[in-house]
Amino acid sequence: xxxxxxxxLLSVEDLHVHFVTSRGVVxxxxxxxxxxxxxxxxxxxxxxxxxxxxxxxxVMRLLAKPAGRVVHGRIMFEGVNLLELSDEEMRExxxxxxxxxxxxxxxxxxxxxSIGQQLMEPLFIHLKMTDVQARERAVDLLKMVGITDPERxxxxxxxxxxxxxxxxxxxxxxxxxxPKLIIADEPTTALDVTIQAQxxxxxxxxxxxxxxxLIVITHNLGVVARYADRVNVMYAARVVEQGTxxxxxxxxxxxxxxxxxxxxxxxxxxxxxxxETIEGLPPNLLDPPKGCRFAARCAFKADICEQDPPLDExxxxxxxxxxxxxxxxxxxxxxxxxKRIEAAARAGKDAxxLLSVRGLKKFFTVARKGxxxxxxxxxxxxxNDVSFDIAPGETLGLxxxxxxxxTTIGRMVLRLDNPxxxxxxxxxxxxxxxxxxxxxxxxRKIQAIFQDPFSxxxxxxxxxxxxxxxxxxxxxxxxxxxxxxxxxxxxxxVGLFPYMAERYPHEMSGGQRQxxxxxxxxxxxxxxxxxxxxxxxxxxxxxGQIINLLENLQRTxxxxxxxxxxxxxxxxxxxxxxxxxxxxxxxxMADGDTLYAEPLHPYTKALLDAAPVPDPTIEKSRxxxxxxxxxxxxxxxxxxxxxxTRCPLADEECRRIVPEPREVRAGHHVACIKV
Amino acid sequence: MLGYLANxxxxxxxxxxxxxxxxxxxLRVVPGxxxxxxxxxxxxxxxxETIEAERTRLGLNQPLHVQFVQWMVGLATLDLGNSMxxxxxxxxxxxxxxxxxIQVAIMASIVAILVAIPxxxxxxLLRDTWVDYVVRIVTIAGLAVPSFWLGMLIILGLLxxxxxxxxxxxxxxxxxxxxxxxxxxxxALAVGYRYSxxxxxxxRSSIIEVMKExxxxxxxxxxxxxxxxxxxxxxxxAILPAITVIGLEFAFLIxxxxxxxxxFNLNGLGKLFVQAVSRNDFTLIQSIVMLxxxxxxxxxxxxxxxxxxxDPRIRYGGx
Numbered sequence: 001x002x003x004x005x006x007x008x009l010l011s012v013e014d015l016h017v018h019f020v021t022s023r024g025v026v027x028x029x030x031x032x033x034x035x036x037x038x039x040x041x042x043x044x045x046x047x048x049x050x051x052x053x054x055x056x057x058x059v060m061r062l063l064a065k066p067a068g069r070v071v072h073g074r075i076m077f078e079g080v081n082l083l084e085l086s087d088e089e090m091r092e093x094x095x096x097x098x099x100x101x102x103x104x105x106x107x108x109x110x111x112x113x114s115i116g117q118q119l120m121e122p123l124f125i126h127l128k129m130t131d132v133q134a135r136e137r138a139v140d141l142l143k144m145v146g147i148t149d150p151e152r153x154x155x156x157x158x159x160x161x162x163x164x165x166x167x168x169x170x171x172x173x174x175x176x177x178x179p180k181l182i183i184a185d186e187p188t189t190a191l192d193v194t195i196q197a198q199x200x201x202x203x204x205x206x207x208x209x210x211x212x213x214l215i216v217i218t219h220n221l222g223v224v225a226r227y228a229d230r231v232n233v234m235y236a237a238r239v240v241e242q243g244t245x246x247x248x249x250x251x252x253x254x255x256x257x258x259x260x261x262x263x264x265x266x267x268x269x270x271x272x273x274x275x276e277t278i279e280g281l282p283p284n285l286l287d288p289p290k291g292c293r294f295a296a297r298c299a300f301k302a303d304i305c306e307q308d309p310p311l312d313e314x315x316x317x318x319x320x321x322x323x324x325x326x327x328x329x330x331x332x333x334x335x336x337x338x339k340r341i342e343a344a345a346r347a348g349k350d351a352x353x354l355l356s357v358r359g360l361k362k363f364f365t366v367a368r369k370g371x372x373x374x375x376x377x378x379x380x381x382x383x384n385d386v387s388f389d390i391a392p393g394e395t396l397g398l399x400x401x402x403x404x405x406x407t408t409i410g411r412m413v414l415r416l417d418n419p420x421x422x423x424x425x426x427x428x429x430x431x432x433x434x435x436x437x438x439x440x441x442x443x444r445k446i447q448a449i450f451q452d453p454f455s456x457x458x459x460x461x462x463x464x465x466x467x468x469x470x471x472x473x474x475x476x477x478x479x480x481x482x483x484x485x486x487x488x489x490x491x492x493x494v495g496l497f498p499y500m501a502e503r504y505p506h507e508m509s510g511g512q513r514q515x516x517x518x519x520x521x522x523x524x525x526x527x528x529x530x531x532x533x534x535x536x537x538x539x540x541x542x543x544g545q546i547i548n549l550l551e552n553l554q555r556t557x558x559x560x561x562x563x564x565x566x567x568x569x570x571x572x573x574x575x576x577x578x579x580x581x582x583x584x585x586x587x588x589m590a591d592g593d594t595l596y597a598e599p600l601h602p603y604t605k606a607l608l609d610a611a612p613v614p615d616p617t618i619e620k621s622r623x624x625x626x627x628x629x630x631x632x633x634x635x636x637x638x639x640x641x642x643x644x645t646r647c648p649l650a651d652e653e654c655r656r657i658v659p660e661p662r663e664v665r666a667g668h669h670v671a672c673i674k675v
Numbered sequence: 676m677l678g679y680l681a682n683x684x685x686x687x688x689x690x691x692x693x694x695x696x697x698x699x700x701x702l703r704v705v706p707g708x709x710x711x712x713x714x715x716x717x718x719x720x721x722x723x724e725t726i727e728a729e730r731t732r733l734g735l736n737q738p739l740h741v742q743f744v745q746w747m748v749g750l751a752t753l754d755l756g757n758s759m760x761x762x763x764x765x766x767x768x769x770x771x772x773x774x775x776x777i778q779v780a781i782m783a784s785i786v787a788i789l790v791a792i793p794x795x796x797x798x799x800l801l802r803d804t805w806v807d808y809v810v811r812i813v814t815i816a817g818l819a820v821p822s823f824w825l826g827m828l829i830i831l832g833l834l835x836x837x838x839x840x841x842x843x844x845x846x847x848x849x850x851x852x853x854x855x856x857x858x859x860x861x862x863a864l865a866v867g868y869r870y871s872x873x874x875x876x877x878x879r880s881s882i883i884e885v886m887k888e889x890x891x892x893x894x895x896x897x898x899x900x901x902x903x904x905x906x907x908x909x910x911x912x913a914i915l916p917a918i919t920v921i922g923l924e925f926a927f928l929i930x931x932x933x934x935x936x937x938x939f940n941l942n943g944l945g946k947l948f949v950q951a952v953s954r955n956d957f958t959l960i961q962s963i964v965m966l967x968x969x970x971x972x973x974x975x976x977x978x979x980x981x982x983x984x985x986d987p988r989i990r991y992g993g994x
Binding site: 060062087091092093094095096099100102104107108109110111112113114121122125126157159160173176 | 889893896898907908985987988991
């Protein structure tokens with residue numbers, strides 16, 4: 001519960017931030033106001049570019065110079081306007097009173113300084129500790145954030161820590177001087193789901209225990225629901241809704257917040273036939289539209305929306321920047337009842353499998369430091385004895401944390417990597433050992449959609465050229481004119497416009513680029529598409545659009561998907577059957593609905609437990625049951641069951657026996673001897 | 676670390692063997708030999724017998740494979756033979772010049788580092804201000820101006836303004852440091868200017884790059900003094916690419932300063948090298964090439980060791 005009515009620790013008043021770029025002034029933050037009290041957790045949510053990070057960097061006065069500047073507003077911290085302090089006075093407060101934890105644990109620590117040096121630095125600077133005191137405090141801090149063997153770890157360097165461990169170090173640095181406020185910018189976005197849960201649990205607990213105010217910036221609504229007392233929803237540089245987590249999640253009063261809540265695939269609700277989406281794109285902040293910025297995408301748009309909407313209190317403590325918010329409150333205006341048609345139970349598909357994988361293995365040899373002229377090698381078992389079938393027209397979801405081998409499987413199916421052992425049969429033909437020449441005919445039928453729409457399109461080719469390339473390489477169309485026609489057709493198929501063929505990738509948004517990636521894959525008229533994290537780089541509202549597109553295409557073109565992702569809710573939404581992997585091995589495989597409703601393997605249970613759902617009532621009643629420990633290194637995997645080091649059920653037997661996947665119920669395979 | 680060093684030193688052997696084979700055959704492919712240059716070079720009339728006798732004396736009449744075996748055996752036993760022109764041992768010929776050349780190279784490197792690191796850093800931190808523009812003009816000029824021309828300007832300047840010329844004969848530093856330095860500092864400055872321009876441009880661009888890194892933002896968020904942000908957090912990362920450039924430039928200065936040595940009338944390795952080539956003095960050319968190869972490899976090794984010393988990711992091996 002939010003602590004009541006103490007004086008605010010931080011209050012941001014009418015903040016405006018501008019970035020001067022070569023193309024004009026970007027109004028990155030406009031009129032943002034909020035307050036945080038001691039011990040309170042405030043979440044700021046919004047999609048990329050909405051100004052959530054910029055507004056908090058402004059609080060730290062760490063905006064990129066000289067492009068970014070605060071042009072208006074006050075940032076009051078303990079009664080002092082931070083914007084009026086000298087650089088030196090501000091420096092004294094950074095790290096001592098306010099500290100910040102950044103998104104990328106891999107790049108946020110200095111690679112050439114030891115963890116100890118980086119952790120003790122603020123202690124020397126702000127608290128003037130001696131070497132001995134600082135070291136003692138550093139050891140305590142590492143213990144506090146759950147790092148074992150802290151004395152030895154202090155002398156190590158960042159590259160010797162895993163991502164989750166580095167984020168713990170970042171938190172320890174943030175806590176070093178007992179700050180009053182911590183700003184965490186996407187603190188867990190780069191981490192795996194089980195590690196994310198550990199880190200968030202830790203931050204929440206520490207902020208409670210030490211009465212630290214916490215601002216969490218995130219796009220993950222589940223995280224917000226689990227940890228926030230109050231929520232700010234930002235859209236296009238403005239706060240559009242503000243209130244307690246309960247209010248914002250259960251009674252959203254701004255159409256954008258409503259759309260956001262409804263467009264996330266959820267683990268706690270029956271699977272809908274279609275994801276709801278917010279159509280369209282956020283406005284360009286170089287030249288924002290007049291009036292309500294969301295109007296162009298809003299289902300409730302009216303004439304009044306051409307005026308600038310103020311952020312008004314519509315209920316006690318609940319603010320909305322919608323001119324029609326009163327109507328929502330009164331109940332005279334309500335979003336159309338969620339079209340949550342429950343998805344028809346998926347009929348079992350008895351047809352011969354389109355793709356059949358048997359005993360697939362991929363071992364990489366890694367050179368290690370050798371002695372005189374010799375190199376010792378060791379083996380990474382990226383994929384170890386994996387078998388599954390995919391029926392025509394089916395979607396098989398492949399989930400697991402980083403390093404579990406899911407991407408490697410995708411690459412082997414595409415033959416971008418050669419399997420070490422095992423079979424991959426496509427329509428009965430083994431493609432695992434075919435020569436590349438013989439593969440050509442089959443390659444047409446197997447296409448891929450990749451994660452990063454920013455780097456997987458050649459920046460020097462137009463969209464049209466990118467899509468037409470496979471057409472001409474495989475001589476699918478007779479001439480350039482036919483190719484152009486086909487490109488136009490494909491662009492329309494994926495919801496773009498034919499004129500966009502002339503554009504270059506950088507002129508398109510992330511979602512549009514991913515559509516181009518899909519069009520390119522479809523150009524080959526494939527039967528089977530490997531989708532490797534196709535939506536994980538996209539914002540929530542765009543993510544839903546792409547998933548719906550993939551599902552539509554599957555129905556109309558009778559496509560079969562191997563859908564690789566780490567987001568459990570997304571995988572559940574799109575997949576008929578799901579395979580859960582851990583350290584190169586299959587843990588569990590079942591019908592999607594069954595797997596989520598009745599998971600049998602302890603790892604699957606832990607994964608589902610760790611994933612927060614966007615509902616504060618459920619989340620706050622849920623006990624913290626974070627899976628303990630780190631992912632073991634695939635270089636040195638545990639003996640027996642690979643999961644035994646983190647498994648709550650593990651005993652002596654699990655250390656010895658490698659569990660074979662067995663069919664526990666019809667179509668439900670589990671690799672655990674305890675089930 | 677010691678194992679790594681030993682490993683690297685052992686790996687020098689195949690590289691050097693490759694260089695040895697290559698230079699041996701490349702010299703033999705080119706027509707003409709030292710005897711013709713020596714005896715007929717000035718148009719003198721010499722009988723064919725005399726020439727043949729001289730060839731036999733120098734071992735040039737032996738079959739190629741015999742000469743090659745001798746060269747390789749000589750290398751392995753560190754017996755590089757005598758100069759075909761002067762008949763003095765090659766080591767002696769090179770020794771005197773190497774001392775001078777290395778000293779100039781070291782002094783130029785010191786000048787370059789002392790100038791380049793502060794200059795590059797200041798210019799990066801004050802990017803796009805007038806200070807940066809001045810530094811950029813100065814460094815681009817450094818890249819554009821040939822060292823020998825700058826050397827001539829220095830000599831003329833000294834003569835014109837101070838009415839003084841640096842000593843012409845070489846005195847080793849252990850004999851008379853003052854005389855030594857007052858002779859060698861001028862070529863070191865002339866060469867060091869270009870050298871520092873290369874390094875400071877590298878320092879500037881890598882500091883600009885590093886200052887954008889996330890860990891710099893982290894350091895600022897901790898409230899670290901801006902001075903420390905630069906000196907402790909940015910510098911150590913930014914210096915790495917500059918060290919590579921310093922290593923390469925240093926190796927280039929050994930044997931690459933032909934014209935500058937001429938200008939300052941220094942009897943250095945570059946001058947010796949050119950002489951040896953124009954005289955077809957096979958043994959001397961081969962030995963100098965081998966020496967330069969060794970220096971290139973060693974300076975690369977030093978660069979890698981410094982890298983490992985600064986960057987723990989290399990020291991402890993890692994991803």
